[in-house]
Amino acid sequence: MMMNKLLKYSLVIFCGLTTVRAHAQSYVPEWNDARIKVKPQVPIKAYSFDLKDVKLLPGPFKQAMEADAAYLLAIEPDRLLAAFRAHSGLQPKGKMYGGWESSGLAGHTLGHYLSALSLHYASTREPEFLKRVNYIVSQLNECQVARKTGYIGAIPKEDTIWAEVAKGDIRSHGFDLNGGWSPWYTVHKVMAGLLDAYLYCSNTQALQVCKGMANWTGETIKNLDDEKLQKMMLCEYGGMTEVLANLYAITGDKKYLALSYKFYDKSILDPLAKKEDILPGKHSNTQIPKIIASARRYELTGDANDKAIADFFWETVVNNHSYATGGNSNYEYLSEPRKLNDKLTENTTETCNTYNMLKLTRHLFATAPSALLMDYYEKALYNHILASQNHETGMMCYFVPMRMGGKKEYSDQFDTFTCCVGSGMENHVKYNESIYSRGADGSVYVNLFIPSVLNWTAKGLSLKQESNLPANDHISFTVNTSKPGPLTIRIRKPHWAINPAISINGKQQPVKIDEHGYIAISRNWKNGDKITFTAPENLYTEALPDNANRRALFYGPVLLAGILGDKEPDPTKGIPVFVTSETDPNKWLQMVDKNQLTFRTLNTAQPQDVNLIPFNRTKNEYYSVYWDVFTPDAWTVQQKAYDEQRKQQQELDARTTDILRVGEMQPERDHSFSGENLTTGEDHQKKWRSTENGGFVSFDMKVDANAENTLINTYWGMDNRGRVFDIMIDGTKVTTVDLNKYKESRFYDISYAIPVELTKSKQKVTVKFVPKQGNSAGPVYGSRMVKN
Numbered sequence: 001m002m003m004n005k006l007l008k009y010s011l012v013i014f015c016g017l018t019t020v021r022a023h024a025q026s027y028v029p030e031w032n033d034a035r036i037k038v039k040p041q042v043p044i045k046a047y048s049f050d051l052k053d054v055k056l057l058p059g060p061f062k063q064a065m066e067a068d069a070a071y072l073l074a075i076e077p078d079r080l081l082a083a084f085r086a087h088s089g090l091q092p093k094g095k096m097y098g099g100w101e102s103s104g105l106a107g108h109t110l111g112h113y114l115s116a117l118s119l120h121y122a123s124t125r126e127p128e129f130l131k132r133v134n135y136i137v138s139q140l141n142e143c144q145v146a147r148k149t150g151y152i153g154a155i156p157k158e159d160t161i162w163a164e165v166a167k168g169d170i171r172s173h174g175f176d177l178n179g180g181w182s183p184w185y186t187v188h189k190v191m192a193g194l195l196d197a198y199l200y201c202s203n204t205q206a207l208q209v210c211k212g213m214a215n216w217t218g219e220t221i222k223n224l225d226d227e228k229l230q231k232m233m234l235c236e237y238g239g240m241t242e243v244l245a246n247l248y249a250i251t252g253d254k255k256y257l258a259l260s261y262k263f264y265d266k267s268i269l270d271p272l273a274k275k276e277d278i279l280p281g282k283h284s285n286t287q288i289p290k291i292i293a294s295a296r297r298y299e300l301t302g303d304a305n306d307k308a309i310a311d312f313f314w315e316t317v318v319n320n321h322s323y324a325t326g327g328n329s330n331y332e333y334l335s336e337p338r339k340l341n342d343k344l345t346e347n348t349t350e351t352c353n354t355y356n357m358l359k360l361t362r363h364l365f366a367t368a369p370s371a372l373l374m375d376y377y378e379k380a381l382y383n384h385i386l387a388s389q390n391h392e393t394g395m396m397c398y399f400v401p402m403r404m405g406g407k408k409e410y411s412d413q414f415d416t417f418t419c420c421v422g423s424g425m426e427n428h429v430k431y432n433e434s435i436y437s438r439g440a441d442g443s444v445y446v447n448l449f450i451p452s453v454l455n456w457t458a459k460g461l462s463l464k465q466e467s468n469l470p471a472n473d474h475i476s477f478t479v480n481t482s483k484p485g486p487l488t489i490r491i492r493k494p495h496w497a498i499n500p501a502i503s504i505n506g507k508q509q510p511v512k513i514d515e516h517g518y519i520a521i522s523r524n525w526k527n528g529d530k531i532t533f534t535a536p537e538n539l540y541t542e543a544l545p546d547n548a549n550r551r552a553l554f555y556g557p558v559l560l561a562g563i564l565g566d567k568e569p570d571p572t573k574g575i576p577v578f579v580t581s582e583t584d585p586n587k588w589l590q591m592v593d594k595n596q597l598t599f600r601t602l603n604t605a606q607p608q609d610v611n612l613i614p615f616n617r618t619k620n621e622y623y624s625v626y627w628d629v630f631t632p633d634a635w636t637v638q639q640k641a642y643d644e645q646r647k648q649q650q651e652l653d654a655r656t657t658d659i660l661r662v663g664e665m666q667p668e669r670d671h672s673f674s675g676e677n678l679t680t681g682e683d684h685q686k687k688w689r690s691t692e693n694g695g696f697v698s699f700d701m702k703v704d705a706n707a708e709n710t711l712i713n714t715y716w717g718m719d720n721r722g723r724v725f726d727i728m729i730d731g732t733k734v735t736t737v738d739l740n741k742y743k744e745s746r747f748y749d750i751s752y753a754i755p756v757e758l759t760k761s762k763q764k765v766t767v768k769f770v771p772k773q774g775n776s777a778g779p780v781y782g783s784r785m786v787k788n
Helices: 002-012 060-074 079-088 107-126 127-147 160-164 183-201 204-223 225-230 241-253 256-262 266-273 284-301 304-320 351-367 369-386 419-427 632-655 664-669
Strands: 047-048 054-056 436-439 445-446 454-455 461-467 474-481 487-490 503-504 507-509 518-525 530-534 539-544 547-555 558-565 576-581 589-593 597-602 611-614 622-624 626-630 656-660 678-683 687-693 697-702 707-718 724-729 732-738 747-754 764-771 783-785
Touching: 047 351, 054 060, 054 107, 060 127, 060 369, 060 419, 079 127, 107 127, 107 183, 107 419, 107 656, 127 183, 160 183, 183 204, 183 241, 204 241, 204 256, 204 707, 241 256, 241 284, 256 284, 266 304, 284 351, 284 445, 304 351, 351 369, 369 419, 369 487, 369 558, 436 454, 436 664, 445 461, 461 487, 474 656, 487 530, 503 518, 530 783, 576 632, 597 626, 626 632, 632 656, 632 783, 656 697, 687 697, 697 783, 707 724, 732 747
Parallel strands: 445 487, 576 626
Antiparallel strands: 047 436, 054 454, 436 445, 454 461, 461 474, 474 530, 487 518, 503 507, 503 530, 539 547, 547 558, 547 626, 558 611, 558 622, 589 597, 597 611, 656 783, 678 687, 697 764, 707 747, 707 783, 724 732, 724 764
């Protein structure tokens, strides 16, 4: 059925194609690119290669790319286009997808999908992907013509939202702009997808549609003064600044550069320019695209302010806010610098964040190439991006959990479409974009050790990289050239390789590492020359910045995960810890299978030994990547603490008169659980109950008629705004609860003493949560009644 549809699509394909050159929408300059009218105003020291010039060879990255490509082909373009056509007054040709595509962020997926198709076509030249790109662009053009304003979109109530914004009626905070869910975010995704269709597939119609949207943007905000613009930007607006800067570079029209500055968020960017870390409490992925724009605009204008912003932000996030995977954020938010010990949850490391951090890193590398930048890039690529996909199904993670004893949750094909599904579509078809770079001096940088072939047509040279890293630490490069000639090949010295070695055609060479962390090899290369680079691998650890005894284990570039089974770890036994007097982690584990890179603890783990594998190979298992490490003496003390905790729990259980396990059918029936506008879910391995739209929660609890009773509710801390409610006992208010007081990412057991007169001579009472106006009640993860 899909193939028949594609044959129909081919009849309306836009055919105005020129020679294809591949460029990332997050555009990193390419050598002598005649299609970019605005040349960099600062020296570019490392240029991108065309995606078509770098082919992946078999390995984990190619496997992930192929799984992603299969998913892209399973998606029906007409279903993603449905709301765009309907909002333009045209008849939809397919049924709208579910998930976020059927909610307030409708349309964002289409932009990512268009980018992913374009990226994959640029790399593979598979015609199926070009057909889809051209069909989607033609349909968006039809929508734009029908609307007559230049705008195209699929956002609920969008015409009302934009009309109010244009008049200066701005109601904005967080993710809400005049009742719309981050509408500029979706506008950016569509514009970015169109630019990708132009840059990767040479679809000139896509550029015209993108310009139409940019012109509409200018008209919409032209009468807003700076105060109104700054207020508007309190709501997440994606990469609007970046896409407008890129449009300026492509067209040379300065109005797009001026328009990009209108999306300059002073509250965030001005402090960063002064090297002030104002990131704690900020939504991570709202900020990163703003910084990418600064990095790109620095290339185009030489603006020192933009450079200061980009440099400081990257250093701050990487050094102070990132986990062992290279990912950042908990519940999408950044916390206090270097305070991550209590931020290990199911909702760490949103994948979109790292997708954007890698874009930023590429820009910084272009103007100041260094091994430090690519060390981070490698870490995040191997251990977050590659780990965020199920390589069999192609499905992606929104969050990649860092909780000890955690488990990944993957999207489904057609009913999720979160932001991270969108960015995930792109992630796994562009692994070839940063493996190599072209030096300004005509050299070639080898940045990543991923099996691949670089075909440098202008040089008449190809460089084939073969490796089985991390299972083997030998990486070979074979030079193929039509005629001998001079060339400098710069190979990154990875931070994890202590004493690397280089040989050429079997002869050992001196290893000289330059000030940027690269090993430069300059010589006249002839056809068939072979470089062997040995990057010795060992086990090493990385501690959380605020807990030196909570450590992640690495082998070479890969983070290792301890496999804890298909069932949630038994809470009575706890998550395994390491107990050892050895400080060298190479003595903690034994290699079990070199090819599969499987390790096992050597009588190190308590209460039982554990198998470890690369984190990017985990699927549906429960796992830990962080381990509490104790000396034998410290473990003796810790065991006493655990025993005391168990004793306290036993005493609490003895005083308990009743427990309500919320979200479970029989316990809720037993407690006459009821309410209005109830919602339910499961997080942190526990079910919860909450309400919406002013609804209440009610349930019965047994009490001791002859004692003072205390109600203990379990909540989860973090972001609980709009959660203020009264607790009533048999109709009498006992207290008011404000869940926003609980800031840490952990469970809170909060006690509420009940006046004796409310329980005297009673066997049970009715507990009711009643929200304050404009608030909701809960979420509550359980209730317990105890006698004092």
